[in-house]
Amino acid sequence: IEPISTSIAVGMAAALTGFLATYQNVFYYFHECCRPEWISFNRTGLEVALDRKLFGQHVASRVIQKAVTGFMNNKNPKKPLVLSLHGWTGTGKNFVSQLIAENLYKEGMASSFIHQFVSTAHFPHLSQIENYKSQLQQWVKGNVTNCPRSMFIFDEMDKMHPGLIDCIKPYLDYYENLDGVSYRQAIFIFLSEEEKDRWIQLKVAICNFYGRTDQIHIEINAGGEHITQVALNFWKEGRDREEIQLQDLEPALSLSVFNNKKSGLWHTSLIDKNLVDFFVPFLPLEYRHVLLCGMAEMSAKGLEPDQDVVDQMARDLVYFPKSEKIFSGKGCKTIGGKLDYYT
Numbered sequence: 001i002e003p004i005s006t007s008i009a010v011g012m013a014a015a016l017t018g019f020l021a022t023y024q025n026v027f028y029y030f031h032e033c034c035r036p037e038w039i040s041f042n043r044t045g046l047e048v049a050l051d052r053k054l055f056g057q058h059v060a061s062r063v064i065q066k067a068v069t070g071f072m073n074n075k076n077p078k079k080p081l082v083l084s085l086h087g088w089t090g091t092g093k094n095f096v097s098q099l100i101a102e103n104l105y106k107e108g109m110a111s112s113f114i115h116q117f118v119s120t121a122h123f124p125h126l127s128q129i130e131n132y133k134s135q136l137q138q139w140v141k142g143n144v145t146n147c148p149r150s151m152f153i154f155d156e157m158d159k160m161h162p163g164l165i166d167c168i169k170p171y172l173d174y175y176e177n178l179d180g181v182s183y184r185q186a187i188f189i190f191l192s193e194e195e196k197d198r199w200i201q202l203k204v205a206i207c208n209f210y211g212r213t214d215q216i217h218i219e220i221n222a223g224g225e226h227i228t229q230v231a232l233n234f235w236k237e238g239r240d241r242e243e244i245q246l247q248d249l250e251p252a253l254s255l256s257v258f259n260n261k262k263s264g265l266w267h268t269s270l271i272d273k274n275l276v277d278f279f280v281p282f283l284p285l286e287y288r289h290v291l292l293c294g295m296a297e298m299s300a301k302g303l304e305p306d307q308d309v310v311d312q313m314a315r316d317l318v319y320f321p322k323s324e325k326i327f328s329g330k331g332c333k334t335i336g337g338k339l340d341y342y343t
């Protein structure tokens, strides 16, 4: 072994290793990858975002903050985090998922580690259910293999086929690993709108009963087994909405309620095995919340927030129940488009 060529070879190898390491770091700097540079939880960021950007959802806000912070601080979770978000349309379920994403992934919702499914769009054909099942399993497994800190959002969960829910159950469970893959760092968020379904089903049933085709004013006396009903009862009793506690909404999120409702059947299979860690209730939004959404939306559009414009827009929305007109029928959902008309 000749000393000069040996030192040249060793020097070249060291230079090459240094170059590759630098190249890799530069690559990771510009290209999103499953590393702390791209995925790190900003606890204060989430707290501030929930506090300042999410209106009228003090219960959901508290539950989400605790759930996500607890999970992210746990170095060795026994299972993935599974959140189930419930409530009226346009009350902020997707929006909260976005706030979580923005405070966990540098790329926010654009992160390649966030995967979103809408049951009616992605699984439309009942005849294809077996295909969907294997695709869904491969998809979850592939993505978690690629990055354990992946986030999965399943929208319209109430419309999802029970067979598909069954096939994702193992990933939500307490297994250390499945076929060599651990799912314990992942986050699953289920969104469902069964509140609306239940409300509408009930309305239709009562209209049919009375042989009426027009909209009639309906009081729902289901003993507070409806998130909206709880909010309505508080309002009628002249109590502050912010007094509503998670315990007041528990009957609306209880197993017995889900058991009795067709649209809630999916919960039973997940609740039975304690696979859902937190049920998060979203209250229906009132006029004053729509105003806040309107002002925020104008700022987001780069416009000077104008109270008169927003007020005009909010007054033209439809509110329910028909007699009291307290809650916005579409929450804050359509106001982005509506503001274009009023500005």
Ligand SMILES: Nc1ncnc2c1ncn2[C@@H]1O[C@H](COP(=O)(O)OP(=O)(O)OP(=O)(O)O)[C@@H](O)[C@H]1O
Pocket: 053, 054, 055, 056, 057, 087, 088, 089, 090, 091, 092, 093, 094, 095, 096, 191, 192, 193, 285, 293, 331, 332, 333, 334
């Ligand atoms: N509570 C809220 N606070 C602030 N903004 C809100 C709130 N709820 C809704 N918004 C605004 O309205 C938009 C639509 O709401 P979002 O998609 O989160 O409703 P959703 O509850 O998921 O409705 P759906 O069940 O119909 O999907 C959001 O992007 C956000 O701009």
